[in-house]
Amino acid sequence: MSRGRWSRGGRRVVTNEENWLEPGSDGHPRDGEPPSADGPPVAGNMGGTVARGVRWVGLSRLGVQAVQFLSGLVLARLLTPEEYGIIASVYVIAGFSVLFFDAGIGASLIYLRDLSEEDLSTAFWLNVLGGVIYLALLAAAGPLVAAFFDQPSLVYIAPLVALSFTLSVGVCHQALLERELEFGTVATLQIVSAVFGFGASIALASAGAGPVALALGPVIQSAALSIGLWARVPWRPHHGIVRSSLPRLWRFSGGMLGFNSVNYWARNADNLLVGKVLGAAPLGYYSRAYSLMLLPVHQVTQVLGRVMFPALAAMQDDHDRVAQAYRRAVRVINLAAVPALVLMAATASGLVPLLWGPNWDKTVPLLQVLAIAGVPQCMSSSVGWIYQSQGRTGAMFKMGLWTSICLVGAMVIGLRWDAIGVAVAVLIWSWVITPVTLYVPCRMIGLSAGRVLLDNMPTLLIAGIAGAIVWLLPAGLGVDREAAWVVGVQIVVGLAVYLIGVRAVRPTVVGETRALLRRQRDRD
Numbered sequence: 001m002s003r004g005r006w007s008r009g010g011r012r013v014v015t016n017e018e019n020w021l022e023p024g025s026d027g028h029p030r031d032g033e034p035p036s037a038d039g040p041p042v043a044g045n046m047g048g049t050v051a052r053g054v055r056w057v058g059l060s061r062l063g064v065q066a067v068q069f070l071s072g073l074v075l076a077r078l079l080t081p082e083e084y085g086i087i088a089s090v091y092v093i094a095g096f097s098v099l100f101f102d103a104g105i106g107a108s109l110i111y112l113r114d115l116s117e118e119d120l121s122t123a124f125w126l127n128v129l130g131g132v133i134y135l136a137l138l139a140a141a142g143p144l145v146a147a148f149f150d151q152p153s154l155v156y157i158a159p160l161v162a163l164s165f166t167l168s169v170g171v172c173h174q175a176l177l178e179r180e181l182e183f184g185t186v187a188t189l190q191i192v193s194a195v196f197g198f199g200a201s202i203a204l205a206s207a208g209a210g211p212v213a214l215a216l217g218p219v220i221q222s223a224a225l226s227i228g229l230w231a232r233v234p235w236r237p238h239h240g241i242v243r244s245s246l247p248r249l250w251r252f253s254g255g256m257l258g259f260n261s262v263n264y265w266a267r268n269a270d271n272l273l274v275g276k277v278l279g280a281a282p283l284g285y286y287s288r289a290y291s292l293m294l295l296p297v298h299q300v301t302q303v304l305g306r307v308m309f310p311a312l313a314a315m316q317d318d319h320d321r322v323a324q325a326y327r328r329a330v331r332v333i334n335l336a337a338v339p340a341l342v343l344m345a346a347t348a349s350g351l352v353p354l355l356w357g358p359n360w361d362k363t364v365p366l367l368q369v370l371a372i373a374g375v376p377q378c379m380s381s382s383v384g385w386i387y388q389s390q391g392r393t394g395a396m397f398k399m400g401l402w403t404s405i406c407l408v409g410a411m412v413i414g415l416r417w418d419a420i421g422v423a424v425a426v427l428i429w430s431w432v433i434t435p436v437t438l439y440v441p442c443r444m445i446g447l448s449a450g451r452v453l454l455d456n457m458p459t460l461l462i463a464g465i466a467g468a469i470v471w472l473l474p475a476g477l478g479v480d481r482e483a484a485w486v487v488g489v490q491i492v493v494g495l496a497v498y499l500i501g502v503r504a505v506r507p508t509v510v511g512e513t514r515a516l517l518r519r520q521r522d523r524d
Contacts, residue, residue, distance in 0.1 A: 076356040084287065122239070160212065410429045
């Protein structure tokens, strides 16, 4: 793993070479000093640095998700759907509460061009103070949460869940690394901490801890990551909370807080409604299906997003470059994530019992509907990069508020038909709202939302054809679609059809993806 080289002023030294964001330039860090808070990478010649960052973030996400996936296979056999539902219930409340104490502090540290020591120290102590208050509030709210969901165990599980944020005291350290696109270090630390966290969950579940195993795993993971970040980054706070830094941080993080708040409730209203009205078991089925659907969406968008946000923020005033980079990134997202979602829907009948056993059969129709709902989210989930890189978090909050109201309304209507009705409501909302969510941020950088949609239509059509073939294959062969070997054959055939299609119809996008993945590997 290479470390970045920095000038005496803390700015990245770059050279002109071949590039992923635009032909003809590259950013390449050199060996030397640890990250500095004096400034983000030089705005020009960013492509090679992005390619390197994407590779490391991709490795991190794949590593963490591999650990999560394998541990999930074990935990699904050690714990019941009801126990998963109990944890999903408390996370609806705990996840929202943490937004007020995080408030996009890490993102604001990445966005600020003239980041100072006072800003860093202020952000650090705000994070620490927020963690302590958060723990106290969750402990006090435990009885209320338990009464709301009629689950007495939530009285003590709620404060356990809160500890994962209270112990997350490496936010500034990670922001310094990501600000300078030093994602190799972050990737290593995240994978190691995930092993500790999920390993602890398995050990506790094996010992009969029940839902407590799912609550304590993230606590161990958070503590391990914080220890690693402090050991790797030499920065330490030299001030307390500096009053002059508060408005600087708030100008960016205030809009982030508003957006994250409304977006959180919109994204978790289904868990709240299903858990309250239908009970813990239906929520367990629904939450497992939703989590599996999110895997390909989040794996790709968060891998690129972790790198694209600081890169776009560094070139924020050059709208042509921002638009070009954004279009290319969205094409890559769809090329990688859409086929996974379509194949997930087409093979759900055999995939669910293969992964989690026969007790989870009620998850099958939910997964089929939610996987198709995830397809347009591959595009809409990336618009935050534009809002944040342009410092327009207030506009992001307003758009998020409007779309969230529409989503929650659709879920309430869908609840009349149980959990599957909620899933269908999410599907309809996702497809209808995507063009709207693209329109406003694209205008900020002089880009047409229609252009973005047309860019990705061939990929969606090819994936749809592959999915139809996969779905019809068991009937054509006269075999049981729930057999494990049939699922394997379906996946192989689906991927083959999709890859042949994109190579024939989308060779440019395939080349962009290969360039992104190989640029820095070939140079290293």
